[in-house]
Amino acid sequence: MNSEINLLNFRKKINEIDKKIINLLFKRNKISKKIAKIKIYLKKNIKDKNREKEILLNIYNKSKKYNISKKYIKKIFISIIKYSIKIQKKIFRKLITKKISILGPKGSYSYYAAKKYCKKKNIYKKKFIYKNFKNVEKYVKEKKTEIAILPIENSNTGKINEIYNILEKTKLFVVETICLKINHCLFSKKNIETKKIKTIYTHIQPFLQCEKFIKKFYKKSNIIFMKSTSYAINKIINKKNNNIAAIGNKKNINLFKIQILKKNINDNKKNFTKFIVLKRKKNIKLNNKKNILLIRFSYNKKQFPNKIFSILYKNKIEIKEIICNKSETKNHKNIYFIELINNKFLMKNINIILRKIFKISKNIKIIGNYKNKNLI
Incomplete structure (x- = not known):
């Protein structure tokens, strides 16, 4: 009778240990997924033979301490390592380089919206292709890129007609929206007096969103419209004269050698732009x-x-x-x-x-x- 009870008790203990093993394997697999993403970011291979040898050597040393057969422990951990590689290969296949067409170039609001999207979707390897509005959509249609990201609406200035004209004819499909907080700043090459600014380079949308500010302080300034905010910033960087400025994203201070003359120049401080993510059509579920x-x-x-x-x-x-x-x-x-x-x-x-x-x-x-x- 006692033997039966003991058997049941030991089986319960085995079951508890098995649960712990499964839980630990689950945790190990989660860490393997994270390692895969870091390997992609660092451009490293999935397989690392030196690391595999290091794991097995550590396991052999620990197995001696507990008197566990080397062959037995080797079989178990080779199987675990193989499964870890299988998990990482799946992630590598998912996170291969994505080509994304946006209104650009680097430093535009579309650029930051695309970065936000890539972070959310764990797209570590990406290639941004900078085009005008029509070509952003056209490049996906022609399979030159996989994703198009376009601004469609601003909380202050409303819908962007040019994008709705594209949506009227497009064969692509809207799969997601991105909401980006807009913080316009006035930039110049050098920290000069704001009164000395004679020309401001800007995209039409930031101009409309900062119109009250511009009319109040720069009524007599010459306003020149550019293809994007980043083009506007590049324009002032490449010009020799210093009495010029550009409107752009606050984050551009980290990308370009420029000075912020004035922060938060939006007419409305609660300023957001909605972007749409377009892909080639899939089954609607x-x-x-x-x-x-x-x-x-x-x-x-x-x-x-x-x-x-x-x-x-x-x-x-x-x-x-x-x-x-x-x-x-x-x-x-x-x-x-x-x-x-x-x-x-x-x-x-x-x-x-x-x-x-x-x-x-x-x-x-x-x-x-x-x-x-x-x-x-």
């Missing part, structure tokens, strides 16, 4: 995580398309935002972009809803599926 479904349709009539919104209302579909954009085409029809909040009604009735809307507008199309985020 709706889920119940309250994602956003972005649909696009055209409407030829001048009046508001009440019939379409009536269909959405009757099917209990929640609308987050409606954007109306005048088409660039000859007929100048209205193009509507509607963010629908995914819920059980949308998941259940999406095909029926789209068929009903298709009778009113033949150009209806789903062009995005991404997480629901507010701009502020």
Whole structure:
């Protein structure tokens, strides 16, 4: 009887030890994943024979202390090392160099939005290709890059029409949004008096976001618009005269040899820009995580398309935002972009809803599926 009880007790102890072993293996695998990402960042190989020898030597020395067979312990740890390499190979395959097209060059707000996206997605190896708005999207379409990142809306100045013109025709798909806090600064090559500034180089968007500041202090200054904030900063760096300035991101102080003349020059201190991440189209998978479904349709009539919104209302579909954009085409029809909040009604009735809307507008199309985020 006692022997039976002892057997059960020892088995329980074995089970507890097995649980601890599994838990430790799980922790070891998590650390292996982190090591893989560091290896990618440092451009090191997955396999490190010297490190494997070092592990096995440490294990052999410890196994002698506990009188465990060298062959036995070798088999176990070679299997563990092999599995660790397998995990790291998977991560290496996922984190291969991503080519991303953005409005640039280095130091632009698009550059910082792309960096934020890469950090979130653990993309350690990336190559940014700097283009104008149209070519940012075109490069993904032509498979020259995998991802396009474009600014679409600012909390102060509203929608960026040029991006909605791209979305009107694009075959790409919006897979994510990035919200970036905007902190405009006035830069110059040398720390000179602000009154001496005769010319300011800037992109149109920062100008609109700092218009009150510019009109108040630099009403008589010459404003020259550039392709991006980083182009504006490069312009003042390469010019010989010092009575010039540029508007750009506060972080640019770490990238360029420039001085900050004035910080936080936004007219509204709560200033955010929303960026969209575009990829080549994949299968749309709706889920119940309250994602956003972005649909696009055209409407030829001048009046508001009440019939379409009536269909959405009757099917209990929640609308987050409606954007109306005048088409660039000859007929100048209205193009509507509607963010629908995914819920059980949308998941259940999406095909029926789209068929009903298709009778009113033949150009209806789903062009995005991404997480629901507010701009502020």
